Amino acid sequence: MKLKKANILLALLSIIIMxxxxxxxxxxxxxxxxxxxxxxxTTAKNLQLIKDIQVNSDTFKFAFVTDNHFHYNSLKxxxxxxxxxxxILFVLFGGDITHQGLLKEYQIFHDILRNLHKPYLTVIGNHxxxxxxxxxxxxxxxxxxxxxxxNNNKFVIFDDVVWESNxxxxxxxxxxxxxxxxxxxxxxxxxxxPPFSDPFDNDMEQKYKSIMQENNVQLSMHGHVHSxxxxxxxxxxxxxxxxxxxxxPIYCIINVYxxxxxxxxxxx
Amino acid sequence: xxxxxxxxxxxxxxxxSNTFAQDTTSLKKRSWYxxxxxxxxxxxxxxxxxxxxxxxxxxxxxxxxxLYGYVPVSISKAKQIHTITIKNTFPxxxxxxxxxxxxxxxxxxxxxxxxxxxxxxLPDEYPEDYYCTNAFHFTLFIGAKVYxxxxxxxxxxxxxxxxxxxxxxxYLYYAIISEEVKISQILSTAIGVNLxx
Numbered sequence: 165m166k167l168k169k170a171n172i173l174l175a176l177l178s179i180i181i182m183x184x185x186x187x188x189x190x191x192x193x194x195x196x197x198x199x200x201x202x203x204x205x206t207t208a209k210n211l212q213l214i215k216d217i218q219v220n221s222d223t224f225k226f227a228f229v230t231d232n233h234f235h236y237n238s239l240k241x242x243x244x245x246x247x248x249x250x251x252i253l254f255v256l257f258g259g260d261i262t263h264q265g266l267l268k269e270y271q272i273f274h275d276i277l278r279n280l281h282k283p284y285l286t287v288i289g290n291h292x293x294x295x296x297x298x299x300x301x302x303x304x305x306x307x308x309x310x311x312x313x314x315n316n317n318k319f320v321i322f323d324d325v326v327w328e329s330n331x332x333x334x335x336x337x338x339x340x341x342x343x344x345x346x347x348x349x350x351x352x353x354x355x356x357x358p359p360f361s362d363p364f365d366n367d368m369e370q371k372y373k374s375i376m377q378e379n380n381v382q383l384s385m386h387g388h389v390h391s392x393x394x395x396x397x398x399x400x401x402x403x404x405x406x407x408x409x410x411x412x413p414i415y416c417i418i419n420v421y422x423x424x425x426x427x428x429x430x431x432x
Numbered sequence: 433x434x435x436x437x438x439x440x441x442x443x444x445x446x447x448x449s450n451t452f453a454q455d456t457t458s459l460k461k462r463s464w465y466x467x468x469x470x471x472x473x474x475x476x477x478x479x480x481x482x483x484x485x486x487x488x489x490x491x492x493x494x495x496x497x498x499l500y501g502y503v504p505v506s507i508s509k510a511k512q513i514h515t516i517t518i519k520n521t522f523p524x525x526x527x528x529x530x531x532x533x534x535x536x537x538x539x540x541x542x543x544x545x546x547x548x549x550x551x552x553x554l555p556d557e558y559p560e561d562y563y564c565t566n567a568f569h570f571t572l573f574i575g576a577k578v579y580x581x582x583x584x585x586x587x588x589x590x591x592x593x594x595x596x597x598x599x600x601x602x603y604l605y606y607a608i609i610s611e612e613v614k615i616s617q618i619l620s621t622a623i624g625v626n627l628x629x
Contacts, residue, residue, distance in 0.1 A: 190475035191620035192503045194569050194600050195548040197510040234602075236610035264566050265549070268603055268618070276612050294566055296510040296548050303509070327557050328549070362559060 194266050197296040199303040203274050206286075207306035213283035214254050219315045222349070222422040225251045229416075230258025230356075230387030231409030233291065234269065236276060241413040241432050243280045252417060254282050256319075258387035258407065259289025259356030265297020270304050285312075287321045289356040289387065290363070293328035309334060311341045317420060318348040322355040324372070326363040335371050342379035349422055350382045358386035358406055360397055376402040383418075383425060392429060469592075469628045471497050476622025477571050477600050478517040478543050480507050486626060495521040495626075501543070510548060517543040521594075523577070533579040537594060541571045573598030573622065592626035 227246050232239045246252050262269035277284060288301050288308050301308070308323035320341050324333040338353075345351045357363055359372035376384055377400045384402055390409040397404045405427070407416045413432040418425055467485035474481055479501020486497035496518065503513035523535035546552060550567040554560075575596030582590050599607075603618035 188620050190622075191477050192475055192480045192507055193477060193501070193513045193515060193545070194602070195510065195513050195545060195550065196503065196508050198508065234606050234609070236606065236612040240612045264602065266602070268600070269606075272606065272613055272617065275617070293549065294563070295550055296508075298549070299510050327555075 194264075194268065195296050196267050197299040197303065198267070199270070199300060203271065203304050205306055206274065206304055207310065210254075210283040210285055211310075211312055214285075214312065214314060217253055217283075217314075219253070222315070223420065224253050224315055225249075225417055225419050227252050227255045227415055227417055228258060228354075228385055228405075228407055228427075229255060229410070230407050231260040231289070231390060232257070232273070233260055233263040233409065235410040236272065238410040238413040239273075239276055240279065242410065242415050243276065245413075245430065245432055246415070247279070247281050249417075252282065254314075255280060255284040256321075256354055256385070257284060257286040258354060258385065259287045259325075260291040260387060260409070261286055261289065262292050262294075262297060265292050265294035265300070267296070267300050270297070270300045274304060285321060287354050287356055288323050288325060290325045290328045293325050298329065309337050309341075313348065315420070316349045318342075318345065318351045320351070320353045322353055324355040324357050324359075324364075326357070326368070333368065333372075335368075335375060339375055339379070342375065342381065345379045345381070350420065350425065351380060352383045352385065352425075353381050354385045356386060357388045358384075358404060360404070361386075361389055373398050373400075373402075376400075394427075467629070469626045471499065471624060471626050473499070473501075473622055473624030475620065476541075476573065476596060476598055476624075477569070477620065478519070478541060478622075479503055479513070479515050482515070482517060484517075484519075493522060495523075495539075497521075499541075513545060513548060515543045515545045517541050521577075526579075531581040531583060533581075535577050535579070536574070537577050537596070538574045540573070543569050543571065545569075570601040571598050572601070572604065575622075577626075588627050588629065590628040592628075594624055594626070596622045596624075598622060 229242055246255060261273045286305055292301055311318060311320040322338055342351060359369045381402050384404050386406045389406050391406060392408050393406045395404055396402065408414050415430050416427050417430060418427045468488045469486045471484050471486050478499060480503045482499040482501030484497050484499030486495055488495055499517040499519055501515035501517055505512055519541035521537050521539040523537050526533050526535045544567050546567050552565050552567045554563060573596040575594055577592045577594035579592050580590055582588060597619050599618045607613045607615055607618050
């Protein structure tokens with residue numbers, strides 16, 4: 165009997181130890197949107213880090229990674245590779261950083277990104293809108309649309325998710341942001357869905373295309389289609405780049421020069 | 433004399449066995465739809481609180497429950513979350529100590545939720561097979577329960593208190609396919625009570 169009591173005690177003790185090692189002792193629903201304080205305002209924190217980077221030439225490099233969904237091993241492989249390359253100054257994520265828009269997936273992404281030794285920014289993707297992802301994204305990262313400038317280049321991060329967000333992309337905001345394009349060496353737009361992809365109807369596609377063209381955007385970067393393409397799709401001065409998803413570890417390094425850019429696709 | 437004694441004995445046996453039988457039938461032969469117990473659970477990915485009814489099957493080897501779970505706005509930081517769950521618990525074995533019985537338990541639950549940008553059927557604007565449904569989730573758990581028999585109680589005959597450690601199907605899948613997702617990241621706890629009628 166004494167032995168049995170000891171066994172029960174041991175079982176209880178191991179349960180208590182297991183509980184205290186859990187990240188969240190209690191979870192109420194996969195649809196929760198309760199982001200921990202430490203994980204909030206990630207965009208603002210990283211924008212500050214990017215602002216603090218000192219560059220002494222017109223030329224610099226940044227990485228573009230997109231559509232990691234639940235390919236967490238590939239994500240880690242890519243992060244490790246980016247860490248090894250000192251010349252990459254920051255990383256942009258092209259959306260679908262989650263698969264079902266679940267808080268847990270956002271937390272896993274955020275935790276893995278702690279391994280990255282450089283600032284990173286994200287644009288929201290269609291998958292990130294699922295479940296309560298829209299609310300989680302807002303708390304964990306911040307605004308869906310934002311812009312920043314780096315080394316006299318302007319970066320505009322644009323939420324162009326249509327179906328899942330139940331709203332049209334805010335093209336007025338996009339135009340306003342690009343209005344001052346003449347002040348910058350180059351202007352680069354990052355949006356999850358390329359304008360020539362399914363969720364865009366013809367009106368939206370034309371609208372996006374003309375905003376890019378009228379505002380001298382050099383490069384429009386996207387994910388969503390899970391394949392590589394680089395083209396002046398509309399026979400104008402705007403280059404459209406799509407980068408594959410992270411089913412295999414693959415990402416893009418963009419080299420920005422004074423008035424031009426080129427890039428290399430890294431397959432790891 | 434002897435026949436009278438034997439007759440008395442038979443009557444006595446019949447009487448006692450009959451009362452015994454009546455006793456058990458009053459427990460067992462309830463209409464099939466009358467639940468065996470009520471349940472209230474805290475946490476476990478099926479609601480902040482969930483409430484429902486349960487049935488015992490296969491000589492108490494399976495406990496099946498229908499539950500409604502609720503997460504208020506103050507907890508979800510989103511809309512209210514309403515979850516309907518069918519939960520199945522299997523006691524692995526039972527150790528009896530007087531009026532207390534201890535069982536390690538394991539089981540799974542299937543939940544459905546709609547209304548938080550989740551859908552059972554893909555809305556019309558999407559191309560076919562654009563997404564799988566995101567309204568269903570399965571949870572798996574292991575734990576332990578303590579049963580207490582309330583002797584001589586007429587309404588509530590006994591109660592379980594249980595504690596579980598569990599996870600959601602998608603989380604478990606991520607932990608299996610990737611070493612970047614730690615087991616400690618995906619596990620959480622639930623506690624609850626079953627009240628036997």
